[in-house]
Amino acid sequence: MYKISEFAEITGLSKETLRYYAEVKLLEPAYIDPRNHYRYYDDGSFFLAILLAKLRRFGFTIQEMTSVMEDESFSHLEDLLMQKREKIQLQMEDLRQQTEEIDEFLKSGRDDTRDD
CATH class of the missing domain: 1.10.1660.10 (Multidrug-efflux Transporter Regulator; Chain: A; Domain 2)
Structure with a gap:
């Protein structure tokens, strides 16, 4: 103990x-x-x-963790992990797009100042 x-x-x-x-x-x-x-x-x-x-x-919530502990089946846990993985991949794609937009915005600002 x-x-x-x-x-x-x-x-x-x-x-x-x-x-x-x-x-x-x-x-x-x-x-x-x-x-x-x-x-x-x-x-x-x-x-x-x-x-x-x-x-x-x-990134599991308390409710999700409770669900895992109550269900106790690996298939339930596996399903939840796959859902989390998919959500993270979507977030990564969104962040990649945001990064590209920032790069484009910065590039356009530089290009505008060079035209003067």
Whole structure:
């Protein structure tokens, strides 16, 4: 069993994040000491914490992460990951177009000043 500070260190999630995940029932401690209310996590919690950290890194919302944790099927997770991937690709294309528009705008401004 790991105290919350130890668990935070090994998972890369902050203590505040772990408390919040427990509050919204995403990742509850394996045990809470009734005397001092210390939270303890076990090895089984480790995999879930790493999964949640990855999902957060991929831009999943709390609702999406909850959906993954409730469904527990890889096909559901795979579908959500593919949707995220597609969304990111669209965002990248949009950013590429914006970059091109900025370049064109800068180029037109330079060309206008050279005509003087």
